[in-house]
Amino acid sequence: MSAGGEPIVALRGPDFVPLLDGRPHVTRFAPSPTGYLHLGHAYAARFAHDAARLTGGRFLVRLEDLDPQRCRPEFAGAIVEDLRWLGLRFDGVVVRQSERMALYRQALDRLRGLGVLYPCFCTRKQVREEIAEAGAAPHGPSGERLYPGTCRHLPETERTARIARGEPYAWRLDVARALDLTGPLTWYDCRAGWVEADPGVLGDVVLARKDVPASYHLAVTVDDAAQGVTLVTRGEDLFHATHVHRLLQALLGLPVPRWYHHNLIGDRDGRRMAKRTGALTLRHLRARGTTPTQIWRMLEPAAAATPACTGSAGC
Numbered sequence: 622m623s624a625g626g627e628p629i630v631a632l633r634g635p636d637f638v639p640l641l642d643g644r645p646h647v648t649r650f651a652p653s654p655t656g657y658l659h660l661g662h663a664y665a666a667r668f669a670h671d672a673a674r675l676t677g678g679r680f681l682v683r684l685e686d687l688d689p690q691r692c693r694p695e696f697a698g699a700i701v702e703d704l705r706w707l708g709l710r711f712d713g714v715v716v717r718q719s720e721r722m723a724l725y726r727q728a729l730d731r732l733r734g735l736g737v738l739y740p741c742f743c744t745r746k747q748v749r750e751e752i753a754e755a756g757a758a759p760h761g762p763s764g765e766r767l768y769p770g771t772c773r774h775l776p777e778t779e780r781t782a783r784i785a786r787g788e789p790y791a792w793r794l795d796v797a798r799a800l801d802l803t804g805p806l807t808w809y810d811c812r813a814g815w816v817e818a819d820p821g822v823l824g825d826v827v828l829a830r831k832d833v834p835a836s837y838h839l840a841v842t843v844d845d846a847a848q849g850v851t852l853v854t855r856g857e858d859l860f861h862a863t864h865v866h867r868l869l870q871a872l873l874g875l876p877v878p879r880w881y882h883h884n885l886i887g888d889r890d891g892r893r894m895a896k897r898t899g900a901l902t903l904r905h906l907r908a909r910g911t912t913p914t915q916i917w918r919m920l921e922p923a924a925a926a927t928p929a930c931t932g933s934a935g936c
């Protein structure tokens with residue numbers, strides 16, 4: 622039942638029950654408090670909630686608030702309130718990544734001990750210039766140019782000297798070296814099936830930023846393991862990130878969950894519904910008198926129109 626006493630209507634789209642493996646699953650909804658929740662968030666939260674409830678598992682909520690510039694406390698409070706209004710009860714306390722830096726630091730130390738990290742001193746502008754100079758810089762799955770690995774080749778003496786001078790740096794993952802340690806990896810997606818990991822697809826990703834001693838990839842991997850998440854449900858825009866997360870799990874000796882990359886809810890023009898496109902927030906809809914039941918009905922056609930995910934095409 623929702624907070625308002627209305628029954629939660631069934632969404633037809635995420636017909637994932639037959640795809641699961643009969644175990645009770647621990648899932649999570651992990652938004653960033655950089656704005657109010659919109660319909661796309663409601664769908665993602667509902668998806669994780671239903672997967673947990675239908676398997677007799679647990680539904681957790683985690684706030685990915687690593688970025689002090691973009692995250693705001695009022696949005697964090699609003700997220701929890703909106704979930705309650707939607708009738709999505711979660712288990713346990715809300716976990717905040719900003720309070721877990723010690724865990725990320727430990728993981729980073731371990732990776733550094735394995736010799737799979739290198740400091741990157743490049744500014745954003747330098748990275749752009751290096752990509753232009755490299756000419757044939759590798760491309761990511763969306764056609765974006767990837768970091769060409771400039772700092773991977775710096776001599777140890779130069780690294781030490783620049784760090785000693787106080788030059789700011791990020792830690793990047795040396796993907797090739799990491800793969801030498803782990804060998805080939807696979808992971809399981811409930812729509813795509815078994816996937817061969819291709820962790821180089823995003824290049825040598827940043828694991829600790831210059832301003833924050835962690836990054837999305839590191840924190841998500843560490844937290845999902847620490848929270849006992851067994852089924853990671855999230856939008857298919859993060860399909861390629863999973864290649865990197867699978868590699869991090871292997872390096873850190875963490876348990877490997879299943880993944881379910883679900884479709885993204887588009888707006889009327891079929892664009893991805895993101896905060897920056899000015900999508901309707903749940904607050905706005907609620908203020909107009911929309912009920913949670915109406916929210917689920919609004920999501921139903923979009924959910925039913927889920928295209929089949931092939932995985933290899935990156936969904």
Ligand SMILES: [Zn+2]
Pocket residue numbers: 740741742743770771772773
């Ligand atoms: Zn660099």
